[in-house]
Amino acid sequence: MTQNNVFPKNPPSINLDLLPTKPENRTWSFSHYFSVWMGSVHNIPSYVTIGGFFALGLSTGQVFAVIACAALLVAILLVLNGHAGNKYGIPFSILLRASYGGKGAILPGFFRGIVAGIMWFGLQTYAGSIAVSIFIGTFFPGFLTLGGNFDFLGLSLPSLLSFGLFWLINILFIFADVNTLGKLTKTVTVLVFVVFGGMSLWSIQLAGGIAPILAFEPAGSRNVSLFLLISCVSAIVATWVAPILSVSDITRYSRSDRAHSAGQFAGIAATYLLFALASISIIIGSEIAFGVPVWNVLEVVDKFDSVFAVILSLTTLALATLSVNIVGNVIPAANQLTSLFPDKLNFKKSAVAVALIGVVLLPWKLMENATSIFAFLNLVGALLSPVIGVMLIHYYFISKKRIDLDTVYGLPGKQPAAPFQLPALLATVLAGGLSLLGSRIAALEVFYTMSSLLGIAVSAVLYISFYWVQTVFIQKQLK
Template sequence: MSIEQDKQLQRFKERGYQADLLPKTKKQQTWGTFNYFSLWMGSVHNVPNYVAVGGFFFLGIAPQYILLAIFFSSIMIAGIMILNGKAGSRYGIPFAMSLRASYGEKGALLPGILRGCIAAIMWYGLQTYTGSLALLILIGKIWPAFLHIGGNFQFLGISLPGLIAFIIFWVLNLLIGLGGGSILTKFTALLNPLIYILFGGMTIWALSIGGGLRAILMYLPQQISNEHSSLIVFFMIVNANLAVWAAPGVSASDFTQHAKNFKSQALGQFTGLVLSYSLFAFSSVTILAGASIHYGVDTWNILDIVTKWDHLAATAFATLVLLLTTISTNATGNIIPAGYQLAATFPKKISYKQGVLIASVLSFLICPWKLMENQVSIYTFLEIIGGILGPVLGVMLAHYFVAMKQTLSLDKLYLAKGKTGYYKNGVNWFALAVTLVATLLSFIGKLIPSLAVLSGFSWMIGSFSAFILYCLAFLLFKSSSTLKEETK
C-alpha cells in the first residue's frame, strides 16, 4: 500500500466509516480470473432456476428455443455484471459506495434499501426455503418418521418438520454469510466439481429414460399456454432470466471490489457465466423434460424428481449438492449484499456482520415459503424485482459511463461530517426522478390492461428506459448547477 493510499484510508476511518466499506487496497484485491470463473458456477444450478425453466415449458415454446433464450440471456447477464462492476474493480469500493456516486449519499438510501434490503432479504428467504425443502427430502429418506413430527401442526402455513429443516438451513446460510467473500471463494472452489458430477449424471440419466435427445427436444407439457407468439415468449424467458440477476447485477461491485484488475473480473465473469449457463440450459431442459416423459407427469421442480428416487445414496448426494449450491447462490446474491447495504445505511452503528445477522432475522420473518407456492407466485416475484431494480441499474450505468466518464472522487464518496460531496443537498434528484419514471414504465403492463403483454418485460423496460432517460437528462440539463456539481 502506498503512503498516499494509507493516509487516505486513515482519513476515511477517522470520518467514521466501517472497515467493510473502505476501498480495498491492492494487497486486498486478490481475486483473479479463476476466482470469478468459479464464483457464479454454483449460483446458476439452484432450485429456483430449475423451477423457472420448468415454468418456461408451460409457455408453449419448443425446448430448443428455451435453450437459445437462456444462452442469449447469459451473454447479457455477463455484460451487466462486468460493466456495472467496473467501478468496483477500479476503485476497490463496494456497491453501497458506488451507488452514492449515482444518487448522492442521501439519495442512495432509497435504491440501496430496495436492492440491499428488500430484494436481497426476499431472495435470501426464498433461497433458504427452497434449500430447506431439499434438506427435508434428505432427512425424510434417512428418517421417515421425522416427516410426521407434530402431526397437523402448522406455523404460519409451514409444518413442524418443514420449520425445523428451514431453521437448520437458515443457520448454515447465516454462518457462510458471516464468513464473507474469503470463505465464499473457498466454498465455491470445493463445490463446483460436485455440481458437474451431479448434473452431468442427471443429464445422462434423463437422456436415457426420456428416449434420447430427439424426444426431449420435441417434448411439450400436456397443458400449455398459447397466449403469446413464440417470439414474445422467447424474450419473456430472456427477461425472466435477467430478472433473476437484477439484484446481483445492481450490486456487482460487492464482488469486483476484490479484483486484481478489470481484465481479471471481465474475463472470469464472462467465461464463467456463459459457460455455466450454457451447461445449465442443456441440463435443466434435458432433466425436466426427460423426467416428465419417463414418469408421465409434467415436472417443474427438480426436487420432485429427486423425491421419486428409491436409491438412498443417489438421493443423499443430489440433495446435498442442491443444498450447497443454494448456499452459494444465497451468499453471493443476497446475504453479502444485504450485510454491506445495512452497514452503509448506518455506517457508524452497524458492521457488515451485524448487517448479515439483521438481514437473516428479517428473511425468516417474511415467511418465504409463501413465495414458492406455485409457478405464478415466482413469476410475479421476478416481475416485481425486475421492475424495481432494472431502473436502478440503468441509472448507475448511464451515470458512471456517460456522466462521470468512469472517473470518481473517493473523497466525495467518503464524506466527512458536514461536508458536501457530489451534490450540495446529498441527493441527485435527476437520478431519483428518472428511477421513478422508469419504474412506472416497467409496470405499465400492470397499470394499463391493454398493454398487459408488457408485464413480462419489466426488467428490460425499466433498465433500458432508465439508461436512455438519464443520458437525455444529462445532455439536456448538464449546464444546470446540480449536474455541474456532479461532474466536477
C-alpha cells in the same frame, strides 16, 4: 481525485467495513468468479421457469436460444457493472452515491439491499431447508412425520427444524471470511457439474437418446411469436437484476479486472450451457418417459434408486442455495444496512439482522402462493432494473469511469456529493412507473411483460436526456 490505493487510512466518520478493499484482501482469482454464480443458475425456481417456457409452447431449439441470449446479456451486464467495484474497491452501497447522490442513493439501495436482499434470503433459506428435510428423511424416515399435527405459523415440526438448521448454517458462513466463501463456491462448481451432468445423462437415457429430445415440439410451438421469445429472455434476466446491481460487492475483492471479467463471463457461459442441457433433458426426458414433465429437480432426485446419488444431489442443491444466499442476498443487504447506520452497525451485525428479519417475514407463506411470488418479483424487477441503466450510463458515459472517492465517502474537509442527483432519480422513478403501470394499463403492458430489459433501456435514455437538460440549464444560469 483520490484513488483507492492512496485513500486515507481509517478516515473518521466512515464505517471501516465500507472502505475500499485493501490490496492484501484482493484475493479472488479467475476460478472464484468462474464459480461464484453457479447456485444462482442451478436452483429449483430456475428449472420451474424453463418448464413454464415449454408450457407456453416453445420448442427445444427455441428454449435453448432463449437461455443462450439471456446468458449472454447477464454475463455482459455483470462484467460492465462490476468494473467500478474492482477499480476502486468500493461496495455497491457506496457506488450508488456516484450516480444518485449521498441521500438519493438510499432509495435504490433500500429496494436492492433491504427489500430484495432480505426477502430473497428468506425464500432461499426455506428452499434450501426443503432439501435438508429430504436429506434427513433419507436416513431417518420417521423424521418426516415427527410432531404429528404440530404447526408453527404454517410450518410442521420437521420443516421448522430443517429451516432452523439451514438458517444456522447460513449464519456460520456469515461469520466466515471472504476466502471461506470462495472455497464454498469452488466446491459447489465441481458438485454442480457432476450432479446436473449426471441428471442430464439419466434423463437422456430415460428418453431413449438425444434424438427424441431434440425432436420434441409441444403443441403450438410453431406459432410462438418473437415477442413471446423476447419476454422469455426478459424473464430470465429479471432473476438477475439484483445480483447485477450489487456485483461490485464481490468484484471489489478481485485481483485484477481480467480475473472478474473473464471469470464471470466464462462462468456464466459454462454454467448456462450445462443448465440448458440439464433443464431441457430433464423436463422433456421425464415427459417422454413418464407422460408428465418433471419441473422440480427435487422430484428428479426422489426418483433416483441410489442412496449415494440422492445424498450427493441434495448436498449440491443445499450448498448451491447457501452460496447464492450469502453472495447475492446477505452481502448486499448487510452492506446497505451498514451504510444506512454506519455508527451503530458493522457488516456482521447487519448480516445477523438480515437473517433475523428474513425469518420474521415468514418466507414459506410467500411460497404457498405462486401469484404473490410473481407479484414480488415483478415489483422488484420494475424498481431495480432502471437503476442498472442509470448506473451504467453514469459510469461509462458521464463520469468516464472516474469516481472521486473523497466525494462519495464525504471525507471531512472535502467537497461532499450532492444530496440528490435529480436526473438519476427521475429516470428511475419514471422507468419503474411505466413497468408498474403496465400491470394495470393494457397499452403499457409491454413495459410490465419485459420490465427487466425495457427498464434498463428506458432509464438509460431518460437519464442521459435529463442529465443533458440539467447541464444546459446550469450553463445558461452561469452565463
